[in-house]
Amino acid sequence: MLTLLTLLASVIVVWLFTARSGNPMGHSGVFLRRRILNWVPLGVTYALLYMGRYNLTVAKNALGGLMTKSDFGVIFGWGTVVYAFAFILNGPLTDKIGGRKAMLIAATGAAIMNAAMGLFVYLQPEVNLVLAFSILYAMNMYFQSFGAVSIVKVNSGWFHVRERGVFGGIFGILISLGIFLAFQVGQLIVDLLHTTPAGDGTSVVSAPYWVFWIPSLLLALFVFIIYFMVRDRPGEAGLANFDPGDASSGESDAPDPLPVILRKILTNPIVLTIAAIEFCTGVLRQGIMHWYIIYGKEMGYAHDFLVTKNWGLMLFIAGATGGMSAGWLSDKVFGSRRAPVAGLLYALMFVCVAVMVFSLHNPWVLGACVVLISYCVIGTHGVLSGTATMDFGGRKNAGTAVGLIDGMVYLGTGLQSLSLGFLTEKSWSYWPVFLLPFAAIGFLLARRIWHALPGKTAQP
16 A cells, blocks of 8 residues: 555655746647657666666665675675776767666566576575676666666756756656665565464564565566657657757767767766765765665664665655755756755755764654755765766767766775675774765765756857
8 A cells, every 4th residue: 555655655745846947948749648658668678677786775674684785785886887988888879779678688688587587596506696697787787777877868958957946856766765665565575475383482584585576577568668658759649849958959860980979978067076076975875775685684673763664665755855956956947957956955965974974873854854864865876877967978978978987886886895895894883984075075066066057048
């Protein structure tokens, strides 16, 4: 019931958010309705990719001693490194083949890899678990790397710069929905399908293979939905294309050669600064999202404390509100500038991480801090990876731009995964201390591009 209510709330929140944000470009009702039919299947598939990505954390807790913190850090670390470097290939490839085909590749590949991981857990062969999962999860993350690239690439042709803050908010909601599906629904799957009561009042958890198989089946379903419903540009859906007002304004629709794309992206100081900020986002985002629930279990309050037992729901609420407020502030208060919103959110993250250093043993203060950080980090990720990539990469090169920037997110994720897996084995006191410098660096970098706007939008 909670899952259905959350899904319904997601639809209502997105609808209200888009309705209240207005229609600054004066699109027709036909266009707006067709755009919804375009991004909803993409968005739900993107959320399901998250479910098939972060189910590893739920499986780790269900597997208990079979997967230690160090094991989890190694497996997740290898996956995120592959995810990050896959963008070198998949960003330009998406610009060439289009976002629709890229999302079909993402959903198909991730469905197959999740099915394989579930089969491994089900059979439990006499094979080294860390080695097997490192390979399977890395392959899963390769296909997952098409996800953000494809959704941003498609929507770069459907949203003007002046309304992309709205999309940034939607992007944050979709991320939050995916996290909810991974953590809250994933734990529900473990509780319903893999947990049996023992005679002494405790319970026994069996191998959690359905945590992988259910996302696999759902992704396979949405492969067919995307094939029939999603189109890369309005012109392919029987509507008129329009100039989105980004860095590609005034250019032809012909795709740029790869050397030209790379030169445009890698010589743009604003894009490179955003990439550096998002590296810090990767450290902070996963450094909270994964390790807090593991910390709660070790401290013994994972199932009876408000925040930990509803971690997926807490992440959904924090991320959805963070995405919406960041997108609204960007378009309505800061004139479609993205960096001021990111800077303000990073300042709040720095304060919260600093408080965490002194409050690890106070579950209420710690819980408030991690929820606030989740609010900030999804808001930042939405306006930078989800929106600024379209703005400064331009419609033609959005895939490569988001590839670079989201790749940096996952390089940061890989760094924190390997580092915190090692550090937390020694002492949990190292956890917030490791995160604190990245919050400061992210704020300082956002200040450097405070006034940046793309292409024609930057002109009087």
